Amino acid sequence: MQNVVILGATGSIGASTLSVITNNPNAFKVYGLVANASVDKMLALCVQYQPQYAHMVNERAAMQLKAQLPSGCVTEVTTGAQALNALVTDSRTDTVMAAIVGAAGLVPTFDAVKAGKRVLLANKEALVMSGELFMNTAKASGATVLPVDSEHNAIYQCLPQQVQDQLGYCDLNANGISHILLTGSGGPFLNTDLTTLSAMTPAQACNHPNWSMGPKISVDSATMMNKGLEFIEARWLFNTQKDQLKVVIHPQSVIHSMVQYRDGSVIAQMGNPDMRTPIAHCMSYPQRIHAGVEPLDFFKVGQLSFCEPDFSRFPCLRLAMQACEQGQEATTVLNAANEIAVESFLAGQIRFTDIADVNHHCLDSVQQTRLASIDDILQLDEQARKTAKSFINALN
Numbered sequence: 316m317q318n319v320v321i322l323g324a325t326g327s328i329g330a331s332t333l334s335v336i337t338n339n340p341n342a343f344k345v346y347g348l349v350a351n352a353s354v355d356k357m358l359a360l361c362v363q364y365q366p367q368y369a370h371m372v373n374e375r376a377a378m379q380l381k382a383q384l385p386s387g388c389v390t391e392v393t394t395g396a397q398a399l400n401a402l403v404t405d406s407r408t409d410t411v412m413a414a415i416v417g418a419a420g421l422v423p424t425f426d427a428v429k430a431g432k433r434v435l436l437a438n439k440e441a442l443v444m445s446g447e448l449f450m451n452t453a454k455a456s457g458a459t460v461l462p463v464d465s466e467h468n469a470i471y472q473c474l475p476q477q478v479q480d481q482l483g484y485c486d487l488n489a490n491g492i493s494h495i496l497l498t499g500s501g502g503p504f505l506n507t508d509l510t511t512l513s514a515m516t517p518a519q520a521c522n523h524p525n526w527s528m529g530p531k532i533s534v535d536s537a538t539m540m541n542k543g544l545e546f547i548e549a550r551w552l553f554n555t556q557k558d559q560l561k562v563v564i565h566p567q568s569v570i571h572s573m574v575q576y577r578d579g580s581v582i583a584q585m586g587n588p589d590m591r592t593p594i595a596h597c598m599s600y601p602q603r604i605h606a607g608v609e610p611l612d613f614f615k616v617g618q619l620s621f622c623e624p625d626f627s628r629f630p631c632l633r634l635a636m637q638a639c640e641q642g643q644e645a646t647t648v649l650n651a652a653n654e655i656a657v658e659s660f661l662a663g664q665i666r667f668t669d670i671a672d673v674n675h676h677c678l679d680s681v682q683q684t685r686l687a688s689i690d691d692i693l694q695l696d697e698q699a700r701k702t703a704k705s706f707i708n709a710l711n
């Protein structure tokens with residue numbers, strides 16, 4: 316029985332994780348649930364799963380939750396950074412699902428890595444910000460990091476065991492691997508007339524053709540910044556050199572990514588687009604469990620198609636690939652700028668195409684700094700947010 320703590324329990328990945336747990340009640344126990352401020356959702360989860368701890372980052376939300384918990388519910392409500400650290404590092408916590416959205420997930424995810432936990436990583440922004448430090452820390456603490464992001468989970472499944480065992484430090488070349496093919500659907504605007512892109516609304520951007528996800532990652536999928544963040548994520552997880560990572564557009568999202576070997580073999584992982592598959596894989600690895608996912612029916616799949624990404628349509632993807640080459644400062648700045656830009660777009664303050672302009676502007680402002688600790692990274696993140704906000708103010 317694994318005790319599981321879910322960071323981001325009230326979100327889309329949180330819900331899929333709880334669904335996998337519900338399907339496998341003898342293997343997993345919900346030990347702790349963490350969310351920002353959604354009291355109603357958290358209340359319902361506490362009643363259903365009776366976790367030991369429910370942690371609300373927002374203090375008022377914690378007070379409201381405490382007041383509303385029915386008597387007889389065993390859950391202890393906590394708030395504050397110290398309590399969150401205590402929960403992820405608790406000796407009874409076996410597994411931490413890192414599914415807070417954005418930079419807000421960095422500290423608790425990193426704390427879990429430092430404590431040597433089994434960390435199921437959905438929060439790609441944490442790795443984009445802290446890449447090298449994150450992988451070094453995992454190596455030092457003995458933490459097991461398993462990639463939840465469907466593409467990275469697919470790649471992981473297509474790699475030989477000895478590479479899986481050396482996440483972050485593997486030598487792809489020595490294992491006969493030519494390169495990794497990171498697939499992406501191209502999102503809702505793959506075929507939209509370029510001249511109309513600037514008028515796209517948040518609702519249109521969030522209307523992903525294949526996946527149902529939270530708002531931030533949905534907008535990132537529409538700009539393909541999501542693929543850019545995933546490119547950086549893959550760089551750290553699989554220790555790729557520049558020409559070992561390629562992006563392929565595959566609109567059907569049946570193949571979730573591929574690994575191409577020296578001898579000409581290409582290994583792909585396929586399935587219906589349902590996050591419960593990679594989540595179940597990570598939760599039970601190296602075993603397999605029921606995820607509750609409808610099996611892939613090849614007679615219903617129809618055609619699988621592929622094309623190269625068009626950077627004039629998806630400038631954010633190019634920016635992310637460029638930042639990846641530049642290094643940690645650039646990826647941290649780009650991630651922060653993008654979070655502010657997406658937030659502003661969702662709030663109706665900027666146009667869809669302004670997102671790339673905000674990101675471009677901030678990336679141009681990157682200076683060499685020493686990022687030796689999480690505090691250094693958070694400081695740079697804060698600075699980049701300010702740059703992004705003042706650029707947005709000037710736009711309006």
Ligand code: NAD
Pocket residue numbers: 322323324325326327328329349350351352353372413414415416417419420437438439440463464465526527528529530531532590
């Ligand atoms: P979501 O918006 O549905 O949920 C976000 C969760 O994070 C919520 O529980 C919310 O309470 C919590 N949260 C937000 N701000 C917080 C803060 N400041 N402190 C603590 N908690 C906070 O997002 P999602 O779609 O579930 O995505 C979560 C993460 O997983 C993201 O990093 C995303 O990139 C990644 N991911 C998601 C999917 C997907 O299918 N949804 C796929 C791959 C990767």
Ligand code: MG
Pocket residue numbers: 464465466545
């Ligand atoms: Mg993904």
